[in-house]
Amino acid sequence: MNTEYILENYEFEKLTDKYELSSFKCEDEDLTDFLINDAIEQQKEKLNATQLIVCDNIIIGFVTLLADKLKLTKLPDKTKQNIKELLPKMKEAPAIKIGRFAISKEYSNKGIGTEIMKQIIGEITENISSKIGLRIIIVEGYAGAYNFYKRTNFEPLNKSKKESKKLIKAKQQNPSQTFVLYQDITKINL
Numbered sequence: 001m002n003t004e005y006i007l008e009n010y011e012f013e014k015l016t017d018k019y020e021l022s023s024f025k026c027e028d029e030d031l032t033d034f035l036i037n038d039a040i041e042q043q044k045e046k047l048n049a050t051q052l053i054v055c056d057n058i059i060i061g062f063v064t065l066l067a068d069k070l071k072l073t074k075l076p077d078k079t080k081q082n083i084k085e086l087l088p089k090m091k092e093a094p095a096i097k098i099g100r101f102a103i104s105k106e107y108s109n110k111g112i113g114t115e116i117m118k119q120i121i122g123e124i125t126e127n128i129s130s131k132i133g134l135r136i137i138i139v140e141g142y143a144g145a146y147n148f149y150k151r152t153n154f155e156p157l158n159k160s161k162k163e164s165k166k167l168i169k170a171k172q173q174n175p176s177q178t179f180v181l182y183q184d185i186t187k188i189n190l
Contacts, residue, residue, distance in 0.1 A: 001055060001056065001058070001107075003107075003110045003111060003112055005055070006055045006060060006107065006112055007112060007115050009055050009056065010053055010054065010055040010060055010116070011053075011054055011055070012051040012052070012053060012054075012063075013051065013052050013054050014049070014050075014051060014052075015039055015040055015043060015050040015051065015052055015062070016040075017040065019052060019059070021035055021036045021039075021059070022036060024036065024059050024062075024104060025104065025105050026061070026102040026103060026104055026105055026108065027102075027105055027108055028102065028142065028144075031100055031102040032102070034064075034100055035050070035062055035100075035102070039062070039064065039100075042064075047066065048064045048065060048066035048099050049064065049065055049066070050062055050063070050064045050100075051063050051064075051065075053103075053116055059104065060103060060104055060107050060112065060116075061101070061102050061103035061104055061107070061112075061113065061116065062100070062101070062102055063098060063100070063101045063116075063120055064098070064099040064100040064101070065096055065097065065098060065099065065124075066096070066097050066099050067095075067096060067097070067132075068095040068096060068097035068138055069092045069093065069094055069095055070092060070093045070095045070136050070138060070182065071091065071092050072084065072090060072091055072092060072093060073091075074157050074180075075093065075136075075157065075182070076155070076157070079184050082184075082186075083135065093135045093136045094132075094133045094134045094135055094136070095134055095135065095136040095137065095138050095182075096124055096128065096134050096136075096137055096138070097137075097138045097139070097140070098120065098137065098138070098139040099140075101113070101117065101120075101139070103116070113148065114148065114151055114152060117148075117152045118152060121137065121152065121153075121183065121188060124137055124185065125185045125188050129185055134185065135184065135185060135186070136182050136183070136184060136185070137154075137182065137183045137185060138180060138181070138182050139154055139180075139181050139182075140178045140179070140180050140181075141154070141178065141179060141181055142177070142178055143177045143178070143179060146179065146181075149181050153183055153188070154181035154182065154183055155181060155182060155183070156179060156180070156181050157180050157181065157182055
């Protein structure tokens with residue numbers, strides 16, 4: 001399957017026991033292991049919800065979402081001030097977390113993940129946020145995937161020079177180190 005075909009024909013399907021997951025492999029062993037060994041159990045326990053990204057019965061990738069919150073003290077000043085002006089007594093912002101996101105090795109680095117992530121963000125912004133209160137999308141991304149998340153408009157929570165140097169060093173030395181990034185859904189233009 002080529003990239004164009006996948007992007008025109010993929011669908012999101014709720015993870016169920018009917019799927020054979022053992023052949024799925026992505027760039028990160030931890031993400032592969034999560035899908036194969038933990039995702040269905042965590043979903044049954046209502047800890048998160050996993051959607052498979054499927055095209056012609058082939059698992060292209062997956063995304064796992066869960067409810068979250070973010071302390072306003074952790075947000076950059078401009079975002080924090082904007083929320084505080086609207087709701088001065090708030091100490092936390094309601095959020096949704098993209099707990100895990102992966103594309104199969106076979107289809108990675110072809111722009112598919114970026115386009116699918118844009119659709120996920122659109123779904124959160126347009127549909128999910130109309131059903132529950134949420135203001136922030138959070139992702140805890142691997143340092144090695146930092147540029148991917150930047151392309152989809154996520155920003156690091158801490159933009160200090162020290163944190164930026166730490167991230168650059170981690171991308172080189174430990175690409176599986178994680179960093180928290182966010183988007184304010186009121187700033188998303190679809």
